[in-house]
Amino acid sequence: MKTVLITGANRGIGLEFVKQYLQEGARVLATCRDPQKAKALTALKEMGDLQVAALDVTQPEQVDAAAERWRDQKIDLLLNNAGVYGPRNSFGANDIEADMAAWETVFRVNTMAPLRVALAFQNQVAAAKGTMAFITSKMGSIADNTSGGSIIYRTSKSALNMTVKSLSIDLAPRGISCVLFHPGWVLTDMGGPNALIDVTTSVGGMRAKIDQLTTKDRGKYFNYDGREIPW
Ligand SMILES: NC(=O)c1ccc[n+]([C@@H]2O[C@H](COP(=O)([O-])OP(=O)(O)OC[C@H]3O[C@@H](n4cnc5c(N)ncnc54)[C@H](OP(=O)(O)O)[C@@H]3O)[C@@H](O)[C@H]2O)c1
Numbered sequence: 001m002k003t004v005l006i007t008g009a010n011r012g013i014g015l016e017f018v019k020q021y022l023q024e025g026a027r028v029l030a031t032c033r034d035p036q037k038a039k040a041l042t043a044l045k046e047m048g049d050l051q052v053a054a055l056d057v058t059q060p061e062q063v064d065a066a067a068e069r070w071r072d073q074k075i076d077l078l079l080n081n082a083g084v085y086g087p088r089n090s091f092g093a094n095d096i097e098a099d100m101a102a103w104e105t106v107f108r109v110n111t112m113a114p115l116r117v118a119l120a121f122q123n124q125v126a127a128a129k130g131t132m133a134f135i136t137s138k139m140g141s142i143a144d145n146t147s148g149g150s151i152i153y154r155t156s157k158s159a160l161n162m163t164v165k166s167l168s169i170d171l172a173p174r175g176i177s178c179v180l181f182h183p184g185w186v187l188t189d190m191g192g193p194n195a196l197i198d199v200t201t202s203v204g205g206m207r208a209k210i211d212q213l214t215t216k217d218r219g220k221y222f223n224y225d226g227r228e229i230p231w
Helices: 012-024 039-047 060-069 096-120 122-127 151-174 199-212
Strands: 003-006 027-032 050-054 077-080 131-135 177-182 221-223
Touching (some): 003 012, 012 027, 039 050, 050 060, 060 096, 122 151, 131 151, 131 199, 177 199
Parallel strands (some): 003 077, 027 050, 077 131, 131 177
C-alpha cells in the first residue's frame, strides 16, 4: 500500500490531496496545525486509512514529534504543501518594519519549514525510495516575473525552489526524488474567488505527473499539468 504524508492538510489543496489519495486506496498521514478544529479533514476517516497528527511546520519540536510518531512507516510520497501568502500590499502600503517582520514569518513557513520537514522524514522516504514533492508557485519563477510586486511571497518561493534543487542533488544518493510543483491559480482561501481552476483539477493534474515521475525528473519545477516551468 502506498503511503502519503501531507502538510497543511485541513483545507485547500492539502485537503484535496488527502481526498484523492484516499480514493486511490493509499494510506494517508495528514498533518495540520489544529486537528481538533479540522472537521473537514477528520470526516474523511470514513473514506479509508487516514491518520491525523498536529503539525505546525515552523515548530521544530512538532516536526520531530511527527517524525518520531511515524518513525517505522515507509513513506512513498511526502507532500510539503503548507504555505502562506503574507501581506497582499507590502513595501509601500504599510509600515516597512511590519513588512520586514512579515517577510521573516513567510520565509519560516514557505522556505525553511519544508526543508526541516524533509530532513526530519528523510529516513522514512528513503526506505520507500520515495518522492518529496514541494508545492511552490510560478510566482517564484524569476523568468516568469513580468508584473513585479509580491516581493515577500515571490522570494519565499524562489528560495524554496533553490532549496529543493539542492536537496534533489543531496538526497539522490539515498534514492529520494525531490520535485517542485506550481499547483496553478487555484480556488482556495489563498487563491481567492477569481482563480482559474478548482482543487480537483489542480490536484488531479499533479497526481498524474507524480505517477509518471522518473529519476530524470529529480530537481525539476513543474506546472500542475506536467509542463516544466522556467526558473
Ligand atoms: N491557491 C493558489 O492559487 C496557489 C498558487 C500557487 C501556489 N500555492 C501554494 O499551494 C499551497 C497550498 O495553498 P492553498 O491554496 O491550499 O492555501 P490555503 O487554502 O490558504 O491553505 C494553506 C494551508 O497551509 C496551512 N499552513 C499555513 N501555515 C502553516 C504552518 N505554520 N504549519 C502548518 N500548516 C500551515 C494552513 O493551515 P491553517 O488552516 O492552520 O492556517 C492550510 O492548511 C501553498 O504552499 C501555496 O503557497 C497556491
